[in-house]
Amino acid sequence: MRAETEAEAAVEVELDVPKCVASGQCVMASPEVFDQRDEDGVAILLERHPGADLLDGVREAVAICPAAAIRLVER
Known part of the structure; x- marks a missing residue:
């Protein structure tokens, strides 16, 4: 595991x-x-604190999630 x-x-x-x-x-x-669970396809969170290089992708995921199941909390 990498240091944050x-x-x-x-x-x-x-x-x-x-x-x-x-x-x-x-x-x-x-x-x-x-990622998604093999048995039912439900989402799995791999990285709770993504690096700055991943934030654009996470923001897109938040915007396109049909169930509004994802939030990006900026503290």
Whole structure:
């Protein structure tokens, strides 16, 4: 596991798993941060505190999630 910088720790991805409809849009937008469970396709969060280089993809995932199950919290 890599060490987080202060800037990365200030951004957190929240995934509301019960709301997920398994569309896979988040994985398409940001495969470094999201994956899907094999058994039902529900999203899995791989990186709770993504680096700055991944934030555009996470923002896209938030915007296109059909269930609004993803939030990006900037502290």
